Amino acid sequence: MLAWFGVVLIAVLALGGWISSPLALLIGFVLAGFGWVPRHFNPAKYAKQLLGVAIVLLGFGIHLDTALAVTGDALGLIAVSLVATLVLALLIGKALKLELSTAHLIGSGTAICGGSAIAAVGPAIRARSDQMALALAAVFILNALALFIFPLVGHYFALDQHTFGIWAAVAIHDTSSVVGAAEAYGDEALVVATTAKLARALWIIPVAFVSALVAARFSDKPGQSTWALPWFIVGFIVTICIATFLPQGEAVYDGMFLAGKRILVFCLFLIGLSLTLKRIRAAGFKPLLLAIILWLVIAVGSLAWLLI
Structure with a gap:
């Protein structure tokens, strides 16, 4: 009770x-640490569902011309960082003697959009459940x-809001933390x-498709590869178009955008509830080391790209 x-x-x-968002995440983590999570309650499941709703609502605060401009500004950086991350994941994973599938899943999660990418690419390459769990953890x-570190680094380098937004989008894994x-x-x-x-998350489509083709070519495991584009991406595009082409509802859109921000904060609390010490230990040393190396490379590299 x-x-x-x-x-x-x-x-x-x-x-x-x-x-605030960081405080909500911290409160959730502390409660999880004390075991104060309701029984038979899966916070990660509900966080994922609510996050999709929040993202769709945030689309009401964005106009199409702004979306296209931002996507164009970030396209080169997104493409370069994605390819570099996937290649490095395989090379470093081999050096660490990690299973190829585990390294590819961690690389995909780092390069594209965290858990969503891992969930999409995992079935495409017929990864085992334990491999997906390690990558997700x-x-x-x-x-x-990242939720705590990135704003501090942004203020240290006095990044303007546009630059920080691009950097966060490229260098942080999951949409929730971005x-x-x-x-x-x-x-x-x-x-x-x-x-x-x-825009970065849309790369799930080609990466999952190519991963499925390669897995089918070099694997003799039975079964078909499956993947799916997250529904909230489509919903986000739809709400952007509504806000752009039906401007007479601006007052309503402002309220929807605010609601999306508030739901997002609660999502981060739920994510904190699911971040237990047991889950941290389950990540293991080598997969976590690979994830840290890739994260540092993409974070430092993308920041240097934006500042030069």
Whole structure:
């Protein structure tokens, strides 16, 4: 009963705008550490569902011309970082004597969009459940750290909101941490980061497709590869178009955008609830080391690209 009271209380505070994204994540992590998670409650599952809703609602705060401009600005950096990350993942994974599938999953999660990419690429290459769990755990841990570290680095280098938004979109794995870090930095950073991040997420399609072809070519395992494009990407594009071509509803759109931001904060609390010490230990040393190396390379490399 006490655990449910905590969840409801944080939901009220988050949806009311009384706590920030990093604080919500920290509260969730602390409660999980004390074992104050409601029984038979899967916070990660509900966080994923609500995150999709939040992203669709955030589309109401973006106009199509802005989206196209941001996507164009970030396209070169996204493409270069994606290819470099996937290649490095395989090379470093081989040096660490990791299984090829595990290295590819971590590389895909780092290069594209964290858990969503791993969930899409995993079935495409017929990865085992334990390989997917290791990749998800490693990426998940770094996502949580990024939410706190990136705004601090952004302020240290005095990044403007546009630059920070692009950097966060390219260098942070999951969409939840991208928009959480950007939301903590400012409204313009949030719009830029969300748009560029979802442009980056579209790379799930070619990466999963090519991964499936390669896996089918070099593997004799039975079964068909499957993958799917996250529904919230389509919804995000639709709400951007609505806000752009039906401007008479601007007052309503502003409210929807605000609701999306508030739901996002609660999502980060739920993500914190699912980040237990057991899950951190389960990530293992070598997969986590690979994830850290890739993360540092893409974070430092993309920041240098933007500052030069």
